[in-house]
Amino acid sequence: MMRFIAGRVLYGVFTLWFLATATFFAMHAVPGDPLASEKAVSPEIRRNLEARYGLDKPLLTQYGIFIGNMLQGDFGISFTQKNRSVNDIIREHFPISAQLGVLALLWATFGGVVFGAVTAYYRNRWPDYVSVVAVIICISVPGFVFAALAQLAIIGLNEAVGKDVLPVAGWEAGSFRHMLVPSLVLGLGTLAYLTRLMRSSMLEIMDADFVRTAKAKGLATTRIFWQHQLRNAILPVVTVLGPAIAGITTGGFVVEQVFAIPGLGRYFVQAVQQLDYTVIMGTTVFYGAFLIFLVMLVDILYGLIDPRIRLAPEKLRQKGGPV
Amino acid sequence: MSTPAYPHDWFARIPAQAADDLPVLPPESYWQGVWRRLRSNRRALVAGCFLLLVLLFTVFGSVLWPVDPAKQDPGILSRSYVASRTLPVAFPDAWQVPMVEMGEPVAASELLAPQGLQVVSATTDAVRLVWQPVAGATNYRIYRMEGRGKGYGIPLAVVPAQYTGYQDRLDVHAQPYRYTVVADDGVDESAQVASLSVTPTAVISLLDAQLQGLVPEDAVSTDREWVVDLPSHPLGTDSLGRDMLARLIAGGQTSFFIGFGAPLIYIFIGCLYGAFSAYVGGRVDEWMMRFADFVIALPFLLFMILLRVAFGIGAGESGVAALIVAMVLLGWPMAARLVRGQVLQLREQPFVSAAKLMGAPSYYLVWRHMIPNVMGVVIVSLTFAIPGAIFTEAFLSFIGMGVVPPVPSWGSLCNDGIQSMLVHPHELLYPAALISATVLAFNVLGDGLRDALDINLEARS
Numbered sequence: 019m020m021r022f023i024a025g026r027v028l029y030g031v032f033t034l035w036f037l038a039t040a041t042f043f044a045m046h047a048v049p050g051d052p053l054a055s056e057k058a059v060s061p062e063i064r065r066n067l068e069a070r071y072g073l074d075k076p077l078l079t080q081y082g083i084f085i086g087n088m089l090q091g092d093f094g095i096s097f098t099q100k101n102r103s104v105n106d107i108i109r110e111h112f113p114i115s116a117q118l119g120v121l122a123l124l125w126a127t128f129g130g131v132v133f134g135a136v137t138a139y140y141r142n143r144w145p146d147y148v149s150v151v152a153v154i155i156c157i158s159v160p161g162f163v164f165a166a167l168a169q170l171a172i173i174g175l176n177e178a179v180g181k182d183v184l185p186v187a188g189w190e191a192g193s194f195r196h197m198l199v200p201s202l203v204l205g206l207g208t209l210a211y212l213t214r215l216m217r218s219s220m221l222e223i224m225d226a227d228f229v230r231t232a233k234a235k236g237l238a239t240t241r242i243f244w245q246h247q248l249r250n251a252i253l254p255v256v257t258v259l260g261p262a263i264a265g266i267t268t269g270g271f272v273v274e275q276v277f278a279i280p281g282l283g284r285y286f287v288q289a290v291q292q293l294d295y296t297v298i299m300g301t302t303v304f305y306g307a308f309l310i311f312l313v314m315l316v317d318i319l320y321g322l323i324d325p326r327i328r329l330a331p332e333k334l335r336q337k338g339g340p341v
Numbered sequence: 342m343s344t345p346a347y348p349h350d351w352f353a354r355i356p357a358q359a360a361d362d363l364p365v366l367p368p369e370s371y372w373q374g375v376w377r378r379l380r381s382n383r384r385a386l387v388a389g390c391f392l393l394l395v396l397l398f399t400v401f402g403s404v405l406w407p408v409d410p411a412k413q414d415p416g417i418l419s420r421s422y423v424a425s426r427t428l429p430v431a432f433p434d435a436w437q438v439p440m441v442e443m444g445e446p447v448a449a450s451e452l453l454a455p456q457g458l459q460v461v462s463a464t465t466d467a468v469r470l471v472w473q474p475v476a477g478a479t480n481y482r483i484y485r486m487e488g489r490g491k492g493y494g495i496p497l498a499v500v501p502a503q504y505t506g507y508q509d510r511l512d513v514h515a516q517p518y519r520y521t522v523v524a525d526d527g528v529d530e531s532a533q534v535a536s537l538s539v540t541p542t543a544v545i546s547l548l549d550a551q552l553q554g555l556v557p558e559d560a561v562s563t564d565r566e567w568v569v570d571l572p573s574h575p576l577g578t579d580s581l582g583r584d585m586l587a588r589l590i591a592g593g594q595t596s597f598f599i600g601f602g603a604p605l606i607y608i609f610i611g612c613l614y615g616a617f618s619a620y621v622g623g624r625v626d627e628w629m630m631r632f633a634d635f636v637i638a639l640p641f642l643l644f645m646i647l648l649r650v651a652f653g654i655g656a657g658e659s660g661v662a663a664l665i666v667a668m669v670l671l672g673w674p675m676a677a678r679l680v681r682g683q684v685l686q687l688r689e690q691p692f693v694s695a696a697k698l699m700g701a702p703s704y705y706l707v708w709r710h711m712i713p714n715v716m717g718v719v720i721v722s723l724t725f726a727i728p729g730a731i732f733t734e735a736f737l738s739f740i741g742m743g744v745v746p747p748v749p750s751w752g753s754l755c756n757d758g759i760q761s762m763l764v765h766p767h768e769l770l771y772p773a774a775l776i777s778a779t780v781l782a783f784n785v786l787g788d789g790l791r792d793a794l795d796i797n798l799e800a801r802s
Contacts, residue, residue: 029638033638040644162739272736302646313638
């Protein structure tokens with residue numbers, strides 16, 4: 019087990035290093051120049067600025083400084099937002115994204131497990147048909163369409179009631195009203211995907227030998243459902259939690275934009291559009307570390323839950339692809 | 342010799358003529374079986390037909406609807422439907438605004454309503470109003486109300502009191518307006534107002550007609566009456582007056598180009614990689630798969646952004662190439678794993694061993710056994726990869742990182758449309774519906790194909 023965990027950790031560290039290096043060199047391959055946005059400055063001031071940001075040193079030295087700073091958790095200062103360090107930006111805006119993401123993940127996992135189990139239980143009856151159709155629609159409709167529709171629905175609701183039941187957009191720290199709809203929209207795609215997965219896994223379990231044995235022993239249906247079926251069927255759901263978290267993180271970029279939520283995703287997109295080097299590098303590495311850490315955690319967790327994984331890691335781990 | 346456990350005529354040779362009478366199923370190849378199963382799946386069939394229609398729409402649409410998706414119809418912005426029209430061309434003529442001497446200023450409360458307010462001419466090019474001077478006014482304020490609503494409407498202009506006429510050229514449409522003219526003393530306006538309703542007649546201004554190439558540059562109004570035919574916009578126009586239908590067709594071409602291009606390339610690469618890995622086996626296989634796992638772990642969006650930067654695609658520029666390269670670079674491991682697994686499994690199959698035993702050369706094994714058997718899985722993963730790619734394109738374009746306006750794609754059209762979603766829903770509705778329906782159809786078709794390719798599924802049920 020220790021070897022398995024060590025392997026996973028090493029793997030994560032390597033991926034992270036690769037990501038950081040790729041980010042660094044990609045940033046420096048850009049024809050644009052981080053100081054180009056400064057209004058015409060005299061060569062001396064320019065030299066000073068370059069020295070301030072370390073841009074006058076050779077590439078490898080800059081790389082060394084970059085990695086060194088990163089190891090100390092220092093991501094530098096934003097080029098476009100004066101006097102704001104990347105750490106400040108992350109510290110200020112990431113918690114908002116995280117709150118939204120965690121809530122979305124909660125909706126998605128709970129909803130997915132419950133709907134999946136219920137639909138499998140009602141196989142080939144109307145709840146099953148309804149949910150199968152709903153799932154395929156939710157998987158096929160892009161998140162921003164749902165976000166737009168949700169906003170329209172909120173406006174309609176507010177007009178029907180005559181007062182602001184839910185805010186159409188915006189964010190207030192700690193306000194659940196502002197989080198509710200965006201997090202639901204954010205979790206919807208993953209919810210649908212997990213429902214589908216849970217349903218097929220549940221269907222498989224329901225035909226398993228040990229379930230038949232349990233029935234033959236005369237166990238109560240509820241006990242079979244909770245103890246034998248649900249617990250076993252949940253296992254595959256754990257495997258896809260890694261990709262699910264990645265999906266929710268990137269999905270957050272859209273939701274934060276549509277609902278005007280000041281999360282890190284929104285700042286990241288903005289930084290890319292403004293070519294704010296340090297913010298892009300810092301947030302990329304931060305996001306990368308975050309995702310890699312969570313995926314690693316999920317892998318280890320799964321290894322703990324299911325010993326088969328440690329022995330044959332290839333068989334059960336699957337799924338991937340863009341986004 | 343003991344009695345056999347089965348009737349002994351089971352293994353007796355059947356006489357030649359009797360064989361014809363036996364109820365045998367017509368011989369069916371694997372792919373014939375797949376096609377038969379797919380045909381019997383009504384949902385998948387409908388989805389397939391729909392996809393065919395959408396494909397025809399995007400490929401041949403620009404032939405049937407040869408409207409330039411970039412051409413603007415400046416008079417017609419954000420309309421949900423525009424019929425074809427024949428309009429006279431309005432030539433600009435110098436209109437003299439009537440002028441009078443300005444009197445001594447008087448307090449607003451004592452100002453009267455302007456008398457004799459009337460329309461000189463009303464076309465969508467310009468609405469011209471004149472009125473009698475009001476004694477003591479400093480300015481006149483002109484308001485315009487769309488339709489028959491209450492109030493004055495939007496303030497159009499404040500004209501100094503020596504002018505007693507006004508020409509409204511602010512985005513005039515052929516619809517009822519109510520104009521209100523109020524005199525003011527420079528600070529407050531009078532409570533006495535004059536107003537009138539008018540519906541301008543539709544015309545096209547000379548400049549617009551010339552921009553659209555409908556009227557020669559040297560056209561003169563004295564030659565003859567100029568009348569031009571303007572095209573219809575069956576699905577309306579966007580916020581810049583471009584034809585929605587043409588943009589949807591052009592956008593579909595971009596979306597499908599990415600949606601088909603990237604998956605075809607990366608699944609092909611993945612197949613080669615996976616097959617090679619499985620074929621070589623051992624240490625090499627282990628390292629190759631470890632590398633594939635590593636690539637899968639890279640976060641796609643971050644990588645995509647890095648590639649855009651590395652490609653030198655600045656903010657607000659379209660990066661179709663970067664998009665495809667990013668998808669290919671990160672997409673192949675999925676297919677590679679799948680194919681590797683299949684090949685490893687197939688290698689152990691008795692029929693492969695049998696073929697080997699009979700001395701089949703390796704090209705025969707690959708051609709006859711490996712490729713056809715792997716094909717099914719590959720096709721299914723392709724039908725799921727295509728909507729995935731269309732989705733990714735839409736997502737990236739939506740956050741302004743894929744295809745960026747003015748290049749249309751379904752995603753960038755949505756991005757355009759969402760900004761005016763509340764006022765002009767059609768601009769978001771059409772592209773969003775097309776993306777959703779196409780992805781839905783691909784998913785349904787993919788499910789159907791997967792079931793049809795699974796020979797065991799039929800046997801089980």
